[in-house]
Amino acid sequence: MVAPSLSLAYRARSLLRLETLAFPTAAAVLFLLPLVLPEFYVYFAALVLVTGLFATSLNLVLGYGGMYQFHHAVFYGAGAYAFALMLAKAHAPLWPAFLFAPLVSAMLGLLIGAICVRLSKLYFGMLQLSLGSLVWAVVFRWYSFTGGGDGLHEIPLPDAISTTRGAYYLTAVVVLICMVLLYRIVNSPFGKIFQAIRDNPQRSEAIGVDIRLHQLKGEVLAAFFAGIAGALYVVVEGSVVPDMMFWTASMEVMVMCLLGGWYTFLGPLFGAAVILGLRTFAGIYTDHWPLILGIILMAVILFFPEGVLGLLLRRANSKMELSTETEPE
Amino acid sequence: MLRVEGIRKSFDRFNALSGADLHVGSGKIVAVIGPNGAGKSTMFKIITGHLKPEGGRVLFGGEPISSLSPHEICRKGIGMAFQIVNIFSRMSVFENVQAAVLSRTRQAGNIFRAASKMAVGETMEILASVGLREKAGSIAGKLSYGDQKVLEIAIALSTSPRLLILDEPTAGMSSEEAAVCTGLIRRLTAEQGLTVLFCEHNIELVLSLSDEIMVLQGGKTIIQDCPEAVCKSPAVRDAYLGGAA
Numbered sequence: 001m002v003a004p005s006l007s008l009a010y011r012a013r014s015l016l017r018l019e020t021l022a023f024p025t026a027a028a029v030l031f032l033l034p035l036v037l038p039e040f041y042v043y044f045a046a047l048v049l050v051t052g053l054f055a056t057s058l059n060l061v062l063g064y065g066g067m068y069q070f071h072h073a074v075f076y077g078a079g080a081y082a083f084a085l086m087l088a089k090a091h092a093p094l095w096p097a098f099l100f101a102p103l104v105s106a107m108l109g110l111l112i113g114a115i116c117v118r119l120s121k122l123y124f125g126m127l128q129l130s131l132g133s134l135v136w137a138v139v140f141r142w143y144s145f146t147g148g149g150d151g152l153h154e155i156p157l158p159d160a161i162s163t164t165r166g167a168y169y170l171t172a173v174v175v176l177i178c179m180v181l182l183y184r185i186v187n188s189p190f191g192k193i194f195q196a197i198r199d200n201p202q203r204s205e206a207i208g209v210d211i212r213l214h215q216l217k218g219e220v221l222a223a224f225f226a227g228i229a230g231a232l233y234v235v236v237e238g239s240v241v242p243d244m245m246f247w248t249a250s251m252e253v254m255v256m257c258l259l260g261g262w263y264t265f266l267g268p269l270f271g272a273a274v275i276l277g278l279r280t281f282a283g284i285y286t287d288h289w290p291l292i293l294g295i296i297l298m299a300v301i302l303f304f305p306e307g308v309l310g311l312l313l314r315r316a317n318s319k320m321e322l323s324t325e326t327e328p329e
Numbered sequence: 330m331l332r333v334e335g336i337r338k339s340f341d342r343f344n345a346l347s348g349a350d351l352h353v354g355s356g357k358i359v360a361v362i363g364p365n366g367a368g369k370s371t372m373f374k375i376i377t378g379h380l381k382p383e384g385g386r387v388l389f390g391g392e393p394i395s396s397l398s399p400h401e402i403c404r405k406g407i408g409m410a411f412q413i414v415n416i417f418s419r420m421s422v423f424e425n426v427q428a429a430v431l432s433r434t435r436q437a438g439n440i441f442r443a444a445s446k447m448a449v450g451e452t453m454e455i456l457a458s459v460g461l462r463e464k465a466g467s468i469a470g471k472l473s474y475g476d477q478k479v480l481e482i483a484i485a486l487s488t489s490p491r492l493l494i495l496d497e498p499t500a501g502m503s504s505e506e507a508a509v510c511t512g513l514i515r516r517l518t519a520e521q522g523l524t525v526l527f528c529e530h531n532i533e534l535v536l537s538l539s540d541e542i543m544v545l546q547g548g549k550t551i552i553q554d555c556p557e558a559v560c561k562s563p564a565v566r567d568a569y570l571g572g573a574a
Contacts, residue, residue: 185440192444193437196417196428203415206377207429207488208403209437217438 066198071132077245079230109223261307408490475506
């Protein structure tokens, strides 16, 4: 048996090796995919990446922060609308419009968050749901500006990204960068303290953490990344509709986190792939695909509540602990 | 350093504190004793901002602090170890202490650096000082009860407090664990010259450790004096033995 500190160092080394390999491997796979996949699957992969980023941004506050973020889709929609309106109505160039989107979402996150973080748990979630629904109602009713229930279509995109493969490559690059940034945030002092607040708010306060301020910062960061995902959705789909910021969209993305594992970093991306896959491929055979999703969800909740990747990670950790016991000093 | 003046607090119809006073001088070790329900934990929670008093005031370094939130009071220099173990049970022992160090050094909001590389030396030093260095990688929730209580003291120490408050530090421990914990408190107070306020039912520990003892009964202060004077006090004998002595 080795000393626990050695086991910790060994685990950290293993993780470091994994992290160093993960980025170039993911980049290579993402780059090669369009070369081997038919166009429809390239489009599908882009949609999975966008939705995965959206789900990961939710998981920052839900899984790591323990905040009941019941209406995260409002920030996703805000980013999408900000980007679409900048291109369609203000005729702005791509990059300023693309930067504008997450800023609008972050501002909305600051506004809604400043009101909601005064409350906690369910009360936080319910107030957020109400305020988010209010934003949705404004978008849905403001026909002259947002297109109302019809949304905005045929958004003018530069030629380079107006093709499926062009949109995919932009999405892949941006999502990869965002995932690296989110990973760093989760493992930064901010992320660690966020997890500490989730686990024990009273102790967090007693070590000098301003938990309301910390949660507000988390809310703004999550909204920012959701805004980027929203803008990418417009790049992939070429349109934006108010349904993407309706409360059901928020519930769907929560299910993605639950399914994949909300204490894991890649779980939400995995959950997004499963649910989009079900909707796309099972949807070909039956309109009742949510039934299959329901059965899968029940199984997840009953048998591995930490989600699919959560379960795999726990098993891998147990194996690693066993292997450190035999590692030579 | 700390002055509590006439604080009152009630829960529904029960008066937990009804005008209690306390003063803690710099560098002193002061114990608060009293029967169960005397209001000791309530007083500590008011000092640390976890409860708000209905009357009276709390001064720390001459400054009123009873309207401040717990994190502001911690930043003023008051560290607390709770009666019921209050740690980050899903995090490692190392991360528990590191979180407190990062908070104290105002690094809690840093999103640009990897936490694993920050405050490592200081965290390990604190863990070594309480004898938990070898358990740094263990999950805090899986430690023995005694080790969890020691970890809680380590977390409180990591905030570099000017005043360390310990709410029944040896409660629920086996006699061996209690002896280790007592030795630790004794060593830490001697080495670091800490000002300590604690409450404890173990009278031997109280008498051996404290410079002053404050006796609380029914939410009121009966006496605050040196251990010898408190032991001789008829009021204290009445409170503990119901006038039988």
